[in-house]
Amino acid sequence: NAGVMQNPRHLVxxxxxxxxxxxxPMKGHSHVYWYRQLPEExxxxxxxxxxENIIDExxxxxxxxxxxFPKEGPSILRIQQVVRGDSAAYFCASSLNWDSxxxxxxxxxxxxxxxx
Amino acid sequence: TQLLEQxxxxxxxxxxxxxxVYCNSSSVFSxxxxxxxxxxxxxxxxxxxxxxxxxxxxxxxxFQFGDARKDSSLHITAAQPGDTGLYLCAGALGxxxxxxxxxxxxxxxx
Numbered sequence: 001n002a003g004v005m006q007n008p009r010h011l012v013x014x015x016x017x018x019x020x021x022x023x024x025p026m027k028g029h030s031h032v033y034w035y036r037q038l039p040e041e042x043x044x045x046x047x048x049x050x051x052e053n054i055i056d057e058x059x060x061x062x063x064x065x066x067x068x069f070p071k072e073g074p075s076i077l078r079i080q081q082v083v084r085g086d087s088a089a090y091f092c093a094s095s096l097n098w099d100s101x102x103x104x105x106x107x108x109x110x111x112x113x114x115x116x
Numbered sequence: 117t118q119l120l121e122q123x124x125x126x127x128x129x130x131x132x133x134x135x136x137v138y139c140n141s142s143s144v145f146s147x148x149x150x151x152x153x154x155x156x157x158x159x160x161x162x163x164x165x166x167x168x169x170x171x172x173x174x175x176x177x178x179f180q181f182g183d184a185r186k187d188s189s190l191h192i193t194a195a196q197p198g199d200t201g202l203y204l205c206a207g208a209l210g211x212x213x214x215x216x217x218x219x220x221x222x223x224x225x226x
Contacts, residue, residue, distance in 0.1 A: 004158070035216075042120070042204060042216030043159070056213065091158050105149075105214070107158030 002027065004094050004108035005074075012114045019079040019086070021111045025094030032075045033105070034067060037089040049075060079113075087115045119143060120207055120217035128223045132194050137220040139205035140187045146208050148188045150179055153202040153219070195224045 005024040013019050025032050030051050035043040045059040049069035060067065064082075069075040079086055091110045121140045129135055139148070147166045151159035163172050165181035165188060172179045176199075178191040192199055200223050206214040 040125075040218060042218045043206075043214075045213045045215070048213070059213075093158070104161055104164075107160070109157050 004092055004106050006090075006092050006108035006111050008111060009109065010112045010114070012116065013082050014116050015083055016081050019082050019113055019115075021077040021079075021090050021092075021113070022074045023077070023092030023094075023108060024074040025092075026106055029094035029096050029106070031095045031097065032069050033093045033095075034075075034077050035091045035093065037091060037110070043091060046077075082113075082115045084115045087113055089113075119215050120205055122203075122205060122217035122220050124220060125218070126221045126223075128225065129195055131196055131224055131226045133224075134191065134193050135195055135222070136189055136191045137203055137222070138187070138189050139217055141207060142186065143207070143209065144185050146185075148181055148185070148208070149206045149214065150188070150190055151204040151206060153204060159204055192222075195222075197224045197226045200224050 004026055007022050011019055032049045034046040036046055037043045047060050047067045048056040051069055052071050064080045066078045089110045089112050091107050093105045093107045095105050119141055123138045127135060147164055149164045150162045152162055153159040163174055163179045165172055165179055168183045168185045170181045176193045180189050188205055202219045202221050204216055204219045206216045208214055
């Protein structure tokens with residue numbers, strides 16, 4: 001049973017280009033979360049999606065960032081017109097359901113985005 | 117400003133020593149989780165504590181949730197080099213978001 005799969009592991013973009021980060025949740029999981037991690041900072045919540053629906057995007061920057069989780073295929077985090085400040089590790093997590101007292105969140109290995 | 121403050125930020129100890137790391141907040145959480153993260157990898161869940169005053173043990177690791185559910189501690193007995201990593205606490209405020217602390221980097225020297 002494969003875990004959460006993220007690709008690419010490393011992504012280098014020049015300023016102004018687009019970055020697409022992909023996440024395949026664990027088999028059977030319908031809840032997907034994206035987090036961003038900067039050095040010496042904790043993971044910051046970005047967005048929570050279920051199949052075809054964005055449930056909570058309160059952590060997403062209002063511009064240039066979007067996320068989707070289509071009926072078929074992986075979840076995509078898209079960053080348009082990247083800037084150097086977007087450089088970070090982006091982690092995807094999935095869960096079977098959501099119950100903060102019992103639910104286990106499984107994280108992928110992350111995508112390290114570097115903007116030149 | 118971090119909602120969850122972790123201390124210390126860095127800890128370097130010798131194999132066999134004991135240590136405690138702390139996770140503090142002014143907010144009340146419905147639950148609190150501890151994760152361990154290794155370089156280049158995602159966090160891995162160690163434990164979830166739910167009830168105020170709860171104590172959970174995982175081999176040499178002891179986790180405690182404060183009575184008021186605002187803070188937590190992780191105690192490691194007889195640390196080993198394999199314990200080296202970044203330890204993160206994360207609080208559930210309700211709903212589906214976890215708020216993470218900045219973490220404690222632990223290095224255990226052999």
